[in-house]
Amino acid sequence: MKKRDILFFSAAFVLALLFGCGNGSSQHSFALGDSTFMLDNKPYQIISGEIHYPRVPREAWRARMKMAKAMGLNTIGTYVFWNLHEPEKGKFDFSGNNDIAAFVKIAKEEGLWVILRPSPYVCAEWEFGGYPYWLQNEKGLEVRSREEKYLSEYKKYINEVGKQLAPLQVNHGGNIIMVQVENEYGSYGADKVYLEMNRKMFVDAGFDGLLYTCDPEKDIVKGHLAGLMPAINGQDNPAKVKQAVRNLNEGKGPFFIAEWYPAWFDWWGTPHHKVPASQYTGKLDTVLQAGISINMYMFHGGSTRGFMNGANFRDTIPFEPQISSYDYDAPLDEAGNATDKFMKFRAVIARHLPKGEKLPDVPAAKPSMALNAITFDKEIGIFDYVGPGKVNENPLTFEDMNQAYGYMIYQTKVTGGAKTELKINGLRDYGIVFIDGVRKGILDRRLGQESMMLKVPAGTHSLEIFVENMGRINFGPNLLKNKKGIVGEVTFGGKVLKSWTMFSLPFDKVETSKIKETKSAKQTPVLKLASFEVAKPLDTYLDFRKWGKGVVWVNGHNLGKYWSIGPQQTVYLPAEWLKKGKNEIVILELNKPEINQLSSLEQPILDQMSDNK
Incomplete structure (x- = not known):
């Protein structure tokens, strides 16, 4: 074979490898017939x-x-x-x-x-x-x-x-x-x-x-x-x-x-x-x-x-x-x-395959495991985790703060002395209300809740509202009504509250170096940190039935949210994101900061409702 021919053959072979995989030759046509699609001029x-x-x-x-x-x-x-x-x-x-x-x-x-x-x-x-x-x-x-x-x-x-x-x-x-x-x-x-x-x-x-x-x-x-x-x-x-x-x-x-x-x-x-x-x-x-x-x-x-x-x-x-x-x-x-x-x-x-075609065998199911129970040995209250805030006369939305997702804390001052109604005109979407860092109640947009009665002692006190963005609307005419956080006025006893400080918690990443305490006595949302050992990475399902509401990260991967109301009670942890040896897990728990141990299962629970919040 001449050198020129050898070079031509080699180039053709390389092109065939690059473009001839999968569906065969790269030269295909796909078009509309009168009743069927036409691939390479065939139905x-x-x-x-x-x-x-x-x-x-x-x-x-x-x-x-x-x-x-x-x-x-x-x-x-x-x-x-x-x-x-x-x-x-x-x-x-x-x-x-x-x-x-x-x-x-x-x-x-x-x-x-x-x-x-x-x-x-x-x-x-x-x-x-x-x-x-x-x-x-x-x-x-x-x-x-x-x-x-x-x-x-x-x-x-x-x-x-x-x-x-x-x-x-x-x-x-x-x-x-x-x-x-x-x-x-x-x-x-x-x-x-x-x-x-x-x-x-x-x-x-x-x-x-x-x-x-x-x-x-x-x-x-x-x-x-x-x-x-x-x-x-x-x-x-x-x-x-x-x-x-x-x-x-x-x-x-x-x-x-x-x-x-x-x-x-x-x-x-x-x-x-x-x-x-x-x-x-x-x-x-x-x-x-x-x-x-x-x-x-x-x-x-x-x-x-x-x-x-x-x-x-x-x-x-x-x-x-x-x-x-x-x-x-x-x-x-x-x-x-x-x-x-x-x-x-x-x-x-x-039954509808072209004559002579046969389906490949079904690959075996992926093996799964239950991990040993994980005990969290470090944590930090969310009010201690946040950085500097931004001051504004009125509440700022997530969008105003250039924050895409996650959570935000809104803080201002109120004057107490009587049982008074707190009303949020536009809570998007889930709020936990605190007075001087003490939990007073929850407001849930799903349930149409935007107000609650608060008994506040006489004098000036700090009002904190921890707000979760639970996902923007994805269908229908309300696509253009999708700002998050507090999108309107907040009143206390009918009086509009001013002079707010907003603290961003986007959680695009977790600063684990801040999570150092062995135990927080506060009843605020809390970040918990632990490590666990894996001998052989396999799929597993983190079991949150005893927990409240939050989100979980493993080895830096945000696996998603959990909420005890269901129907989802487990969070899928794929084997691909586990490592042989030491692994790191972080949980943001909103409602049950006292829970300190996490189990896992070999199979998911996706169909269990609960009144446990």
């Missing part, structure tokens, strides 16, 4: 499941995708989360667990196509529906509208997303087959000019492949933009799916259920949602038999860690913050193990 039925990259440790992405293949999925869907990628204005982050491009590439290596949903509004039971908190500091900005400031920030964001992901579209040699424009917009508005602006921004950002919209059946006309493929959410009657799509698409398909719900999510203080697989297997079989493509929401939920849970708002119930577990009663449980629903869905999908 193709999408069988997809939703997985959100930030809800799964990066170290476990590949394992979850292997489970998707084992159930029979050929595609995965994911949102892209603006508030993760631009947590502060102009500061973008696509590293670590935010590396969405790596997530897509791993899917390709595992033989999976990807449906991308970078809206930028996602809903998803996610904080502020995916919007970054700082948008509320842009005066006059109005999300999901033609307002100029919103469009300007949106454009900057989608351009950054395009840099990461546009090269990974199928028409550029990647595995992203479709990109969703906006997200259930018909449930919010009906401005077709705004939708066209969305489409153009996507194209300008490099998303020049197949674009589509998705909406529930009742809103699909309002949310669809002519020229884009319409998809339907929540409907699984084949005749109704086809009719709704044909009405918008010149009597043609293809037909895609963009969100098919095998169960539902949970929020604090209500029973766990769990639906038997038998209620869905027949529907799945019917949909696949009809040649309709599908995306299960969720195939695997995972966990909403950090302070990223959202909340719902209804007229009858003012506030419904979601729990940290996003188990969703999905086919793949929170830890990534196959459930009964997984196995039954797998059996249905197997």
